[in-house]
Structure formats: C-alpha cells, structure tokens
Amino acid sequence: MQTRTGIGLALLSAATFGTSGTFARSLIDAGWSAPAAVTARVGIAALILTVPTIIAVRGRGATMRRSLGAIGTFGLLAVAGAQVCFFNAVRFLPVGIALLLEYLGIILVVLWMWARHRQRPRRLTLAGSALAAIGLILVLNVTGTDTIDIRGVAWGLGAAVGLAAYFVLSARADADLPSVAMAGTGLAVGALALLALGAAGALPMHATSADVQFAGRTTSWLVPVIGLSVVGAVLAFVTGIAAARALGARLSSFVGLTEVLFAALFAWFVLGELPVPVQLGGGLLIIAGVVLVRIDEQQGSGNRIDAIDLGERDAEPIYDLDAEPVASFAGPRGVQ
Helix, strand or coil: HHHHEEEEHHHHHHHHHHCCCHHHHHHHHHHCCCCCCCHHHHHHHHHHHHHHHHHHCCHHHHHHHHHHHHHHHHCCCCCHHHHHHHHHHHCCCCCCHHHHHHCCCHHHHHHHHHHHHCCCCCCHHHHHHHHHHHHHHHHCCCCCCCCCCCHHHHHHHHHHHHHHHHHHHHHCCCCCCCCHHHHHHHHHHHHHHHHHHHCCCCCCCCCCCEEEEEEEECCCCCHHHHHHHHHHHHHHHHHHHHHHHHCHHHHHHHHHHHHHHHHHHHHHHHHHHCCCHHHHHHHHHHHHHHHHHHHHHHHHHHHCCCCCCCCCCCCCCCCCHHHHHHEECCCCCCCC
16 A cells, blocks of 8 residues: 555656646746746745644654754755756757756666665666666657767766755655655755855846746746746655655656656647657656566565664664665654
8 A cells, every 4th residue: 555655656746847847948938047947946845835844843853953964965966956957957968868867867776776785686677777768768759969068968967866866865864754844944955055056156047027928828927936836846846755755765766757758748738749659658668667666676575674673762764765664763654
C-alpha cells in the first residue's frame, strides 16, 4: 500500500513539475527573464508554505536544528542551483539537449548509491537505466547539432547534480521533519539565494505587469505566476519529497522521469504542440524502465539496511535510500 501511495505521489509530483514549462513560456514570451520567472515561482511558493511550515515544525526545535545542514543544501542545490544551472545551460544549448543533460541526474543517483552506499546496480537496474535513457532521448526528440558549447555542457551537468541532490536529500531527510516543512524551508533558502544572486548582478532580473498569452487567450500575468508557484512549486515539491521518502531516492528519481512526458502532454493541451509518435514511444520506454527498476528492488529487498535503535534521540538516521522507509532514531516516519 505504501509503495502504491509513493508511486502515486511521485507521478503527481512529476505531472505538476511538468506544468512549469507551459506556465513559464507565457511569462518569458511576454518579456520576463527566465531567472525572474524562477524567482517568482520559488519565492511565492515559500510564502504560501510559511504558515503550514510554522505549524508543522511546532515542538520540533531539535529536529530543525539537526536538519539545518540538509535544508540549506536542499535549498541551494535542489531548488536554486538546479534551476539556475538549467537556465544558464539553455543560453548555450538547445533546450532539448540542456534538459537531457539535466536528467543525467537520474544516473548520478544510481552512481551515488553505488559509490556512497556500496549498492552496486544489478542487471535489471542497468537495463531499466538504459531503457529510461533511450526513452528520454525519444521523448525530447533531440536533433543533432554541429557544435556543442562546452559552457552549456558544464551548466547542464551542474543542473544534473542539482536534480540528483533533490532526490537524494528528499529521501534521506530527517524522518521527524514533515514533508511540508522540508519543502517550505528549502524553497525559502532557494528564494533568498536567487534574490541575492539577482541583487549582485549575477542573474538578470526583469519582469513586466503586461498581459500575457496563455492557452490561446490574453490573460493577466498573475495567472501563469500563480500556476508556477502553487501547482509547479508548492504541490510539486511537497508531493515529490513525500514520494522520495516512501520510495527511496533511486525509484522516485526514475518515476520522476515521467515529468518530461507530462511536460510534453501539457504543451500539447495548452500550446497545441502535439507530441510526435516517437515521443509517445519514448514515454512507454520510460515506463518500462521504471518497472524494471521496481522489479529489481523487490528482488533485492532482503539486502536492506534497517535502522537500529541505539536509544539516542539525536543520533543520525541510517537509511537504505532505496528501501521502504524505516523508523529513525528520532521517532516514527511522519510523511505528510
């Protein structure tokens, strides 16, 4: 039951994340800079989650103190870093190639599990990785280019690190820290980092209050901004963190690949950009890859690392990031 719930949350997170491009497209076409759109998305989402976060962390002072490092890293890498790197990558590369580089973060998760936790990927995981990678290429419908700018490649790989950090940090967050608190505080850190970069002149920050074109209609700029912040950030991050806790870093990251398919579908519904048959076929390969990874996890479930209660409330939790969630030293897992 918990696995099914986790997969459902992961798919919901991928779908809501997948709306971001469609919402942002109308703002950027109207004259917004990409970093300004990202900052509005992250900043408003952080404000929306302020009250729920305060309520969620009441009486959890020790948990918050233990989690400061993880929250800071999550906000800088998974929230601000991933998006800043991606939007810098598209300055030098076609969007499809930049997105493909970012989603190499899925492979980085597998490599991290291998290097850090000695969890060598088995054959089915390798096969699932290969199918998902091929499917991702087909969904993106990437065309060849004559030259590849090394600066864009470097930024794209930076985005991949941020994406991998999102899945790993979400999975190994303190079990006593509610998902909404992790999302709210992480978004706040990311927003402050983006504002600081903008104030320093490192990121172009310009926006307009002019009407925008969205779904074939002229509408207020508030419509896509609210969509970006509420649907593409608040709902996406909260459900994504909860899914990573339920499924582990590796499986949740593979299910997250469906974001690309959802993004293509939303672009079709809203912008009239119909996915070609090769993209639909790629989506099926991604799903097949996720299934293989899940089968592999079920077969290897006997190798999980269980937490051992040492009777130390402030001790660091021990996780197998790919296993079903287990109790931590701080108390029962409280997925919200």
